[in-house]
Amino acid sequence: MVEQGSGLTPGALAGMLGISPTTLRTWHRRYGLGPTARTSGNHRRYGPRDVERLRRMVALTAQGLAPAAAARAALGGPPPSPAADDRPALDARAARAARRGLVAAAGRLDEPLMRDLAGTLVAEHGVVAAWQHVFTPTLAELGRRAAARGAGVEVEHVTSAAVLHALRGVPLPAEGGRTAALLACAPDEQHTLPLEALGAALSERDSTWRNLGARLPARALLAAVDKIRPAAVVVWAHRDDLARGVPLDELVNGSDAVVAVAGAGWAEVATPPAVERLTSLRDGVRVVLRAAGRGD
Known part of the structure; x- marks a missing residue:
């Protein structure tokens, strides 16, 4: 009572x-x-x-x-989290339903429900499927709405926070051996969520990584590569002016790491022949695993 x-x-x-x-x-x-x-x-x-x-x-x-x-x-309680390769596919109908659920919860700023939706998607279908079929299109749709209405940035921010919470809920792998990937933003780049997604997807594959985050100065990136000596370096930029501030020649010539770039900012930027251009989150996982000596 x-x-x-x-x-x-x-x-x-x-x-x-x-x-x-x-x-x-x-x-x-x-x-x-x-x-x-x-x-x-x-x-x-x-x-x-x-x-x-x-x-x-x-x-x-x-x-x-x-x-x-x-x-x-x-x-x-929560459903079990199967291994990354054993998760059921996220079909188009379920993806549409998940997007509708996220958008509806976002409109109410119901972050607890959004966290639950995002976390369940990752647990049941894996980071790559959740990111590609639900998170990215949902964030893009909310961005378009905010731009058209001149309002709603808070809805985007709450959604990003819920997605970040789900990505960070993926358990980190045990440390040991060479770090598979060093993840970093271009100097003055502030959008870090795609790198968080790549890190979470690598964790699902039991691959270690470090994320140096937003607005990393070129000199700091080179120093980190020298200290950590990862198998791969991935640099994110969403605009070309930001991408041009990345010291690609020094990265390629200064270590034996595979260097890869990701984000729309690289589309019109010339890169050294040795630099990999990532076209999707799945592609990023593949390149890192290959650099770390794993073919899966």
Whole structure:
């Protein structure tokens, strides 16, 4: 029994989750996802644990999981995280549903639900599939909306934060041996999320990496390569003026690392013949693994 006013009413919770009260009642009746407390007047109230279970249910069904299976997962905890190569494919229908779920939650600035959606996608389908089919198109769509309306930057930022949280939830591999990849932004480049995605995808493949982050001076990049001596160096730039500040000749001639560039900023920039141009996240994983002596 809880005091009058404690917890959320069914109507308030349905509105917060973006579902109808009828759906909430159906999930209660069919799957046992109802409130665990009532007020002294015998009114149903949803407590924090009830809310988290239902957030999980919304996240899983938004990805196309059948309600009965989603309810079992919501009641029993997160689904297991299979090995990267064993995850089921993310088909087009499920990807569209996941994008709709993320966009709807983003519009409400519901970051807890967005984290759940993003984290479940990564756990069930892997970083590469989640990034390519859901995260990138969702962020692009929100960016277009913000530009067209002249408002909504906060929606983009919350979405990026939720995606970053999911990527950083991938366990880091055990250290040992040569670092597979050194990841860095071009000088004055501030967009780091694509490098976070590459790092998380490498972690799924049990490959070690270091991310030197945004706005790394050219001299600092060269010093880091000399200290760490990675198998591969990947430099990100989303504009050509930023890409031109990267010391590619020194990187190629100063170490035995495979040097690769990524991002739209390199499209019109000439690079030394030895430099790899990455066209996708999957391509980045392949190049790094090959540089580290792994062909998988």
